[in-house]
Each structure stands twice: as C-alpha cells, then as structure tokens.
Amino acid sequence: MNIISVKDYKEMSQTAAGIIINKVKSDPSITLGLATGGTPKGLYEALIQDHQTNGTSYEQVHTFNLDEYVGLSADNPNSYRYYMVDTLLGHLDVALNQTFIPNGTAEDAEAECERYEALIEQLGGIDLQILGIGRNGHIGFNEPGTPFSSKTHVVTLASSTRQANARYFSSIDEVPTHAITMGISSIMNSTEILLLASGEDKADAIYHLLEGTVTEEFPASILKNHQAVTIIADEKALSRTN
Ligand code: F6R
Secondary structure: OEEEEEOOHHHHHHHHHHHHHHHHHHOOOOEEEEOOOOOOHHHHHHHHHHHHHHOOOOOOOEEEEOEEEOOOOOOOOOOHHHHHHHHOHHHOOOOHHHEEOOOOOOOOHHHHHHHHHHHHHHOOOOOEEEEOOOOOOOEOOEOOOOOOOOOOEEEEOOHHHHHHHHHHOOOHHHOOOEEEEOOHHHHHOOOEEEEEEOOHHHHHHHHHHHHOOOOOOOHHHHHHHOOOEEEEEEOOOOOOOO
C-alpha cells in the first residue's frame, strides 16, 4: 500500500482531487467508484472547483457508488443518491444516467444487488474506487465479519455505524437499519483504490489497517492484498502509527 501522509483535511482533499483530475484527463471515459460520508466532501468540492475553473470534463465518465440505505428514495435528503447529486454529480457535466447507486427502494433488494453487480461488470469494472473507512474498519457498509468473498448484498447496519451516521438524521430512530452495499470482492475488483482518512477519530482504524493482520474482523485489512492501493491520511489519522 502506498501511503501519502498529509497535514490536514484540506491537504488530503486537494491531494486526492489532483490524483482524480489527472486520471480523468488521461482517461476521459474512466469509471469511478464513489463514496459518501464526511470524508470525501472536501475532495468533491475541489473537483467541482476544478471543473468550473479549468473545465475538466466528466461527460464520458461513469460512476458507481458503494452503497445506499434501504428504504430511502432519491428525493430523501438522507439518501446517498440525494447526497451525491447535491455534493458532486449535480455540479459536473456528467449525465445522471451515467451515475449508478444501488436503488434503496427496489421492491426486491436481493435482485437489485444482483442487477448492480452485473452492471459494474457490464461496464468493464471500476477503474478507480474512492473509499473512506469506518472506525470499526468497515469499507462501504461491509461491517466486521463480512466474508471477503462478498459481492453486492443487503446488510444489517452495526449499531456503531448507525450511531456514527445519526448526525445526519433528526434522531437515531430515523437511521435505516439496512443498506445495500458493494461487497468486499466487488471493491477488490477495482483496478485502483484510493482510501482517504482524516482526523483522530480514524487513528485507531488506520493503525489497525497499517499494522494489523488481514482478517474479516477488520474488513479494510483485505486492502493489503490489493496491488494498487493508495492511502491519503492526515497527521491526526496517522497519529497512532510510527
Ligand atoms: C460511504 C461509505 C462508508 C464511509 C465510512 C466513513 O459511502 O461507504 O464506508 O466511507 O463510514 O464515513 P465518514 O467519511 O463519514 O467518516
């Protein structure tokens, strides 16, 4: 794993944006894997700013998001579809029908998982996947104990994950109990992976990722077996690591 150590959240965001912008310029029809949450917001702002200032085009880009809450529709401000349009996609020149997120309101969630996995394959796989990391080592919504062989599937969210995400909802009771997530093997099939981590909240997770063994009890640890992972982490996230 290639580790880029940066000062703070801003530098993490700008460094990640620089890498992605170069990739999009050299391969305008790249397929990007995207994440939601707090971590990539600064990155997305930087991509929008570059698009507006320098005209980097996303017309031919396709995107796949990692996950979506079960039960939340695209017009629900807490859905990841809403977040993506609001935070990034709606500000770029990519047609929204080239951007894919699991459908959290599909009648048959299992069938939706199969459809999503097949769609990623049909489009030739993900060239560059952006990841955040949960405090318990989750990637996507793959909680500890998820088989490394998992493909896109329905998950029951860990209570720690629901609590961490409750800040976006008016109460914890409103946080959905289930989500659809790309599986660990779906993520590992990406050609390249860029994992971002900022802040002391992530220090334990980054310590386990860098120093620990590969175990399903810490989902992100599988990234050690991927041939092209870059971690961009700031001083606080790296504070437990030598
Ligand atoms: C988001 C996702 C999650 C987050 C993780 C970190 O699509 O799949 O794995 O990346 O929970 O979240 P933040 O960035 O809010 O700390």
